[in-house]
Amino acid sequence: MSKQAEFAVILKMNTMFADLGADEIQRLSSLCHTQHLGNGEVLFQKGDAGDALFGVRRGQVRIETGASDGSRLTLNFMGPGDLFGEVAVLDGQNRTADATAGEASELFVLRREDFLAFLEREPKVAIKIIALLCQRIRWQSERMEESMLQPLPVRLARRLCALAADFGSEVHISQEQLGVFVGAARESVNRQLQAWRKEAILDLQRGRILLRNMTKLTAIARNE
């Protein structure tokens, strides 16, 4: 499969571009470049201009932010097929987090200027993008109002399910970082995980969580 065809598949998988027609996707993916990163290499940092959209072809990129105490907190892991920086490429605002290669990686790059020129040539696509952004706004406000009002177990179960979708049943994450993800104290996370371990929903190891019973976990995530 050509690089462009690969990139087209990745674009198509992202909610933001899922509704575009095959021809539009094809023209969009013809604008892509590729970029290689060595292990630990920094792709961009907080405050950099948001001048491109990235898709992971192989490897892994960590999206992280420097906490005030100097420690680094990982906000997300992007693996093959994941797309990141969609919003930055559209509005050109500064990056709000750092991106670092977690291993040697190859990325698809769609530069802002190319993308904007494309939108100007194809106003119908621009209108679709607008619709997609609007959906995202609706989705966000629904989620947020709903999500932060949920009790910790529900938030935690949801986050674990989301991580499982990306990484399978062996999630490699510290309880500390999980706490940051769901907005809770590490100790609270630990206590909940212990409770679930006793129910055989999952197993715990240092730096990793083994999901044993996704059925129960998704039931908790749905808040019964």
Add this chain to the structure above:
Amino acid sequence: MSKQAEFAVILKMNTMFADLGADEIQRLSSLCHTQHLGNGEVLFQKGDAGDALFGVRRGQVRIETGASDGSRLTLNFMGPGDLFGEVAVLDGQNRTADATAGEASELFVLRREDFLAFLEREPKVAIKIIALLCQRIRWQSERMEESMLQPLPVRLARRLCALAADFGSEVHISQEQLGVFVGAARESVNRQLQAWRKEAILDLQRGRILLRNMTKLTAIARNE
């Protein structure tokens, strides 16, 4: 001042259109219609197709939603100069709440079809709209992550400040509805308001709150 000039001013005041150039605003406002509503008349209901954007010229429109128990909960008041339905007009999705005239009102109406045709004619404006939507997405995610994690006094102070910006220092709202706004129980809202009354930050009357010391209130809203 002509209706169109008035509408142009209203568009300009809204964050969503604030960055557009004067000529673009002018062409956009030439597409507007007006509509009259009697007191209590229903403008649209939850589930209706989102086929237009509205601006209040005079009067007041309540945005509300029917709670499951049959009672109606007001989500927002739109007064002269306020714009609502921006997202629905862009993506054409269904309304997510009801809109009812709180008094005899006159509205500016910008129909979805006219607006989309306009965007197709002016792709540069479409790109600006995209940038504005992106800003809104960023703003939303920042706010939400921050806001729901804040303690009740902070959330309450912020909401009161926002209401004060719209209605001045005499905010006409029940404590019940204020509770819905900030996602808290009525009793908790009442207790916090009582505390602030004792500090002379505000006064309470049935169905209304008189803000006495905005300086202190904004300080609380900033979370010190």
Add this chain to the structure above:
DNA sequence: AAAGTTATGTGACTTATGACACACTTCCCC
């Protein structure tokens, strides 16, 4: 392998806030 560092497990305590219960007041309307 000893020492240091990071991640995890757990108990004791505190606090914010929701839930319930009920009294009191104001408004509206017949």
Add this chain to the structure above:
DNA sequence: GGGGAAGTGTGTCATAAGTCACATAACTTT
């Protein structure tokens, strides 16, 4: 002007989750 209905004020209690304070376990570095 009497009887609801809606809004408000307050006490008591329960609970979820944060904080603090350690103990322990697992990797890393020298």
